[in-house]
Amino acid sequence: MSGFGAPTPTAHPPIHALALWADGQKVATLAHEPLNDRWSLDYEAAWVARPGAFALSPALPFQPPAAGYAVGAVKRFVENLLPEGRALDITASTIHVSKSNIYALISALGAETTGAFRFWRVDQTPPAVVSTPPREVTRGELDKRLAERDQMPLAVWDGKVRMSIAGVQDKLMVYLDRPLDEGGRLFLVEPPLASTHILKPEPGRELTPHLVVNEHYCMTLARHMKLPVADVAIYRTPRPVLLVRRFDRIASQGDAGPVVQRLHVIDACQASDLPVTYKYERNLGNGEHVRHVRDGVSFEVLFDRVEQTVNKAAARMTLLRWALFQFLIGNSDAHGKNFSFFVHREGLEPAPWYDLVSVVQYPSIDHELAMAWGDAFTLEEVTAFALADFAQRCGVDRQLLKREARRMAKLAGEHAPQLAQAADYIDEAERAFTRQLRDFIVGQAARLTQLADAAAKIKGEYL
Structure with missing residues (x-):
């Protein structure tokens, strides 16, 4: 006689972990137990003691409450870093994971998210110098990619997903080596170099004509009204693309090349x-x-x-x-x-x-x-x-x-x-x-x- 018995419980469910880095220093360890979807965060004592150090968010202070962080607080913070909608679908399908697998997604995209932190393998240290030259994106190549968005999503370049910031709209993060009116060129980046600008092309749908002009006008109006707003410009391939300067990045020129400081x-x-x-x-x-x-x-x-x-x-x-x-x-x-x-x-x-x-x-x-x-x-x-x-x-x-x-x-x-x-x-x-x-x-x-x-x-x- 045969039947179905209760599954044998796993004695020690597997736990995965990522290290968080900022300003060249390890900040914390993020751990995830996938079977029960449990998340934890442990700050490094050296980071907490550092003058000017900051926590990830008000919900995740250096010293957690006696009962620990609120249930789901770590996951909520991480999930809010990820793209949404079609961009999330593209990311998940490209790296062959479920779009509900938050840990897998941040593992793939976490080197260049919004804010100061990089998510990195716990057994590695993020590189301190650029190992390969930044990869230039020419005006002609960008125009070709915009024309082919139905066949090849804009978020994917050289087989790698480059869309790692929140939002629904198509975006591409780039490094701009100098202002556009001075002949600035666009580059894809790898750590430790970070992006300085976001490209937002015209959506490929007829429901929202002139969206680039719309956002440029509204953002520029705010600027003229002396309101605090990100800098924008229209970059034409000749297709219109909104170029937004990231306010969570500060670019400078170091002895070994460009340096981009990440703000949280x-x-x-x-x-x-x-x-x-x-x-x-x-x-x-x-x-x-x-x-x-x-x-x-x-x-x-x-x-x-x-x-x-x-x-x-x-x-x-x-x-x-x-x-x-x-x-x-x-x-x-x-x-x-x-x-x-x-x-x-x-x-x-x-x-x-x-x-x-x-x-x-x-x-x-x-x-x-x-x-x-x-x-x-x-x-x-x-x-x-x-x-x-x-x-x-x-x-x-x-x-x-x-x-x-x-x-x-x-x-x-x-x-x-x-x-x-x-x-x-x-x-x-x-x-x-x-x-x-x-x-x-x-x-x-x-x-x-x-x-x-x-x-x-x-x-x-x-x-």
């Missing part, structure tokens, strides 16, 4: 100890039976991060301006992974802004807001009461809201028209699109002024 940044999901699936406030979607669930990153959750910052007054003002700017440009997709913080030993500091896009220009895309103003999940639904509700939830004085809204609306109204005529936009189709952006933003500026004025007059007991 985390996004709002990591700062809030939330998984990537919580990047939208309605983390379960907007179906009728789940739309009341709002456990993801909201404006309120984002403003709660102020308590983790070094300069709370400055951080609160930065977050308020960021929120108002999203309203002005119509960025309905401003979610929890679209705001980041520098990490210092003393606390967090808001990083420059990025991914500023007027999503409402594309009628075929859902325009539900990633974060609601009060209870308003569309721009059309935002009222004076919704603005006042937002201020109440986020601890923002409504007179301050009024002053900042009026100031930013005035600046947007001044700069948006002249920017629409910039020489960066080279043909009539692009200029027509920037005029469309201009008209929308000028209209939003007038509307924001009216709403903020009215919001300041609402009695507190009504909120």
